[in-house]
Amino acid sequence: MKSQRGAAILTAMLTVVLVASLASATLWQQWRAVEVEAAERSRVQSAWILNGALDWARLILREDGRKGGADHLAEPWAVPLAPARLSSFLAADRSDAIEADAAQEAFLSGQITDLQSRLNVANLVQGGAIDAPSALAFSRLFELLDLPETELILLQDKLRLAQGAPTGADAAPVDAPDAANSALWPQTIDQLAWFGLSARSIAVLRPFITVLPVRTPVNLNTAPAEVIYACVDSFDLADADRLVRERNATHLAALSDAGKLSGRAEAQFDAARHSVSSRFFEVRGSLRIDQATVQEQSVVQRDGLDVKTLSRQRGVAGTTPTLQ
Numbered sequence: 001m002k003s004q005r006g007a008a009i010l011t012a013m014l015t016v017v018l019v020a021s022l023a024s025a026t027l028w029q030q031w032r033a034v035e036v037e038a039a040e041r042s043r044v045q046s047a048w049i050l051n052g053a054l055d056w057a058r059l060i061l062r063e064d065g066r067k068g069g070a071d072h073l074a075e076p077w078a079v080p081l082a083p084a085r086l087s088s089f090l091a092a093d094r095s096d097a098i099e100a101d102a103a104q105e106a107f108l109s110g111q112i113t114d115l116q117s118r119l120n121v122a123n124l125v126q127g128g129a130i131d132a133p134s135a136l137a138f139s140r141l142f143e144l145l146d147l148p149e150t151e152l153i154l155l156q157d158k159l160r161l162a163q164g165a166p167t168g169a170d171a172a173p174v175d176a177p178d179a180a181n182s183a184l185w186p187q188t189i190d191q192l193a194w195f196g197l198s199a200r201s202i203a204v205l206r207p208f209i210t211v212l213p214v215r216t217p218v219n220l221n222t223a224p225a226e227v228i229y230a231c232v233d234s235f236d237l238a239d240a241d242r243l244v245r246e247r248n249a250t251h252l253a254a255l256s257d258a259g260k261l262s263g264r265a266e267a268q269f270d271a272a273r274h275s276v277s278s279r280f281f282e283v284r285g286s287l288r289i290d291q292a293t294v295q296e297q298s299v300v301q302r303d304g305l306d307v308k309t310l311s312r313q314r315g316v317a318g319t320t321p322t323l324q
Contacts, residue, residue: 046287046294049086049108050314053285054298057112058307061281065302070276071114072221072251077281080111083288110285115299116278117222118210119230121186125159126215133233133273141208141230144237147201154196162186162195186211187311210280212299213310217275220258221251231274234267252276279303280310 060077072078086106119141123134135156142152162184186192189206193199208227218231220243229240239262246261255276258269283298296314300307 046289047314049106049287050285050294050296053108053110054283054296054309054312057110057283058300058309061112061300061302061307062305065305065307070221070251070253071219071278072276073248074251077112078114078222081109083107083109083286105289107288108285110283113282113284114219114222114278115210115212115280115282116216116219116275117224117227118208119218119227120216121159121192121209121211122213123215124156125163128160128163130156130160136233137231141205141226144226144229145204145208147204151197151201155192158195188313212280216280217271217273219275219278220255220269221247221276222278232267232269234264235262239264239267
């Protein structure tokens, strides 16, 4: 009888352990399913909100294009959106405030940047040949930022190769890029690492260069002093700083105003290299929900009232964005 009672107790204990294990596994699976569902819901919500933010930015640029004229840093599109609680936008047209769940508060921020305020890598190679004025501008920028000239030479050589042109001093220019090689043309600044730029050079150059699908002039109304110095041959950095101060006080309505404000009679400005308006912009949006921050970077092109999205990159803060 004692042995039977011991066996019964042991069986009962094993049953309790088994039930507890199964219950724990079931609870863990339910918890995991809830977490996955919540993460997916947050991802979809973030995507929709950032889509709305991009449409909002496109609307601002469209309305600015409706007015026409020069593009400058005193216009509404150039004012960044500081982090703001999303519920404040939802309650903007209501008499009562919308109180968000404290654990699910979302904050939205963003900024529109003129990409023609930077030197365009696409300007370096035209028809398979190095464009001399653009190469000079990049060389002046590299020298100003104390970057190795050898990297710029390698970049130009590889861009010629990507456009389907033979390399070397005696290489003849071609009329059109080869279809097989044109796919290797860089789409983002980070991809310039494939073309000879070091990680340090890319980090230093990032505020001053861009990669656009077509040749673009530099907008003197929005460019920093370093870019203006690089693209105006007769300027030194002090001249560029003076032009930035003058244009910030009174923007350039026409390219002819640049010569008047620069104070340098010998300064040459031409429509192929300089402008006072822009077609390409970068839209950055950031959405923070709880502890996660989702960031999106988009490139848009404006032609009149048509504002179209050329590319989108999205990622969680601290990770590498993915091309959309």
